[in-house]
Amino acid sequence: MKHNKSTCLCCLLAATVIGGATVTTADDAGNGASDFYAYYTRLEYDDHNNTGQYADLIVKIGTDGRFVFCREFSYLPYWQPSETKYFVERLLPVTGDGPPERPDAINKCSYVRLIESSPDKIVVHWRYAPDLNSPHFTDFQRTYSGDIGSYFADYAEEYFTITPDRRVTREVKKGCYRLNEWNDPLNKITQILELTASGIKVLSTTQARLQRQTRDPVAGAPAVKQGVESPALWMRFDEALSAQEDFTKESVKGAKCRIGGVASYWRKGVSGTCLSFDGYTSRVTVPSRELPNIRGDFTIEAWIAPQEYPWNWSGIVDHDLDKRAGYRL
Structure with a gap:
């Protein structure tokens, strides 16, 4: 488990995930009869108490190692079967503020956690x-537009399932803006690895692909x-x-309008179905040529059902020209 002293968006996101984790130390792990186990520790690397x-x-x-x-x-x-370290291949390119071997210099946006440990x-x-x-x-204040979903794609997730026979199933998921793409079971790279006395053998690699x-x-x-x-x-x-x-x-001209945001939330409506908006990323845009x-x-009329009391202006319709002219309801 890792706790960074610096505060940033990525640290806050990480903290919500690992806050309830249970720490297993080397002493705890060694008390069992099994010689296949995982534990948290602190290796001899000086990160200046970060x-x-x-x-x-x-x-x-x-x-074995x-x-x-x-x-x-x-x-x-x-x-590490002996003194030699054999690294897994980087399947996603990584750039950052650190040296090649540690692209995230102080690991402000990198962490690991133990999900499951059994025989x-x-x-x-x-x-x-x-x-x-x-x-x-690097410039969060300037780039933030109110759409927090645009930051979901900034992270990658990897899961390693290790078994006592030294087999590793590695699943790599690159961040996605759309939730349906993230939840697509085929949208991940899958590798099967074998840990040997002379290194890491890649038995198979299946590339990610999106389903329609x-x-x-x-x-x-x-x-x-009517x-x-x-x-x-x-x-x-x-x-x-x-x-x-x-x-x-749009029902008059038949214009096809994209539903923006991380997902399309459809619900039963008073008439037919309706859309639910998350208050952060959801929107429907009518192309200007179709207006x-x-x-x-x-007159503008809308049927709405607020789910909670808004703390700020809550726009229903926004029509503007580069924020210089237009109207808002």
């Missing part, structure tokens, strides 16, 4: 930021088909009555 007492993690595999995740190498694991398998989770030179890290998936229909209410008057623009949000994608249609050319007075 981390806590149990900042490194070791998986001991009998007398140990699989090590340590601060000195930003937690890129290595297999049959040990699972270790490694989280890191592949591009620490991104403006999201549609989600199940939503059981909506009877849909209203308005009181003929509208100039009408968003029904009834697409979820059939298999959905991340688009909705009605209104010269006189007009």
Whole structure:
């Protein structure tokens, strides 16, 4: 377990994940009869007290060797059957503010945690930021636009499942903005490794690929088909009555409008189905070429159901020209 003294966005995100972890030390691990175990420790690497007492993690595999995740190498694991260290291959390129062997100089955005430890398998989770030179890290104040979802893609997750026969299943997931892409079971690199006396043997590598998936229909209410008057623009949000994608249609001109944000949250509505907005990333954008050319007075109507009391202005419709002219409801 690692505790950084510096405070930044990535540290706060990490803290929410590891705050409830249970620490197993070398003394605790050695008390059992098994010679296959994992434990937190602190290896001899001076990081100027930037981390806590149990900042490194070791998986001991009998007398064959140990699989090590340590601060000195930003937690890129290595297999050590003797004095020699054999590192796993970097499957995602990493750049940062440190030397090549430790691209995250003080490991402010890198950590490991022990997920499972049993006689049959040990699972270790490694989280890191592949591009620490991104403006999201170097100039957060300037790049933050209110869409926190844009930062989800800045991190990568790796899971190592290690078994007593020295086999390792490695799963690598690159961060995604869209939740459906992140949850796609095929959107990950999978490697099968064998830890030998002379190094690490790659038995197989399966590359990540995205599936084109549609989600199940939503059981909506009877849909209203006609308005009181003929509208100039009408968003029904009834697409979820059939298999959905991340688009909705404007009903007057039939313009296809993308649903922005990390996910499309479809729900049952008063009429047909509706969209739920997360308050951070969700939005529907009508292309400017599809907007009605209104010269006189007009009325905007919306059916909304706030889920909580807003602490600031809560926009429903926003139409502007580079923030210099327009209107907002």
